[in-house]
Amino acid sequence: MEKCDDDRGELSLDTLVQEKSGEKPYRNIEGDLSLGLLILCDHAENRIPEEYGTLGLRPEDLHRHIAFDLGAAEVAARLAEALGAPAVLSRFSRLLIDPNRGPDDPTLVMQLSDGLVVPGNVGLSPGEIEARIERFHRPYDEAVGRAVEAGIAAGKPPVIVSIHSFTQAWKGVPRPWAASVLWDKDPRFALPLLDALRTIPDVEVGDNVPYSGQLKGDTLYRHATERGLAHALIELRQDLIFGAEGQAEWAGHLARVLPMALSAGERLHEIEYHGSNTGASMQRRDADIMDDKTRTELEAAAFRRLVEHLRERTDVQNIDLMELAGFCRNCLSTWYLEAADERGIALGKDAAREMVYGMPYDEWKAKYQT
């Protein structure tokens, strides 16, 4: 989603703070769960623990966008405070590992960032990458997951809003948008948010620019798309939020605009699966979040459908099923019988077969077996 841009914006923030031992790689801001809103900031800080040095970069490079999203953390924190909403912010540089990438993403640890080789990331062993996942990526990811689940448990599944910033120019070409909404396939919050942002006077609002919000495995993919939660990623142009004044101004804009979008949107607090334009499957999380009873009901529904299908398709012969798929109607009835046996239910072979065939087996054979 976020690429690295051509910019050397100077920044007043002095955030190259060494991580204190035992400090968590994320920061939680407490908030009112009944608002149904969770604010995230993936690229909040440029912290790099001492033992990594500067990853071989010049110290000044650690104050650029390649290390973090300039101004985004301050806007996110002020916004959370203004609305009384919970927030989770990262506390490590994306140069170490990018929390806005899935653990399998090839750009998880960038070896080349904005044309700059990151010496400390070149030729890392899988063990070192796993160590960084363990130390930074996973704790942040889990903190986000806990915040999401807390909102759901409180009875109001949260709309997730992730705050990022982008550089004001790319290869010398200025970017006109002050703010942009990145989203994938779930329009529930993205569309009302775009409308609400357009009420800010004299501001150009982008829709899925300068990047696309369609990235498999990114934070919103994992925690919103796969979880069926309404969401949007807001990109702010970093030159507008370099200083405290701009940060306050944009936190103010968003504190006005988000409630507008929240009241305009529909079914924002329903768990609803809209899928992804990345074409990826939602199955993994579906299985994770379902309770056992629901899962059993769905499996039973699929089984009934299979049986119904086999009853309708009397043209399909058992022998062909066996040859092509290694099972037939009789196998299905045997599996059913065995499952009953395991529970101490003496069903009997004929009854089990009748359940599959919809009639006594002999009758079916006489009618349909060729």
Ligand SMILES: [Zn+2]
């Ligand atoms: Zn970012």
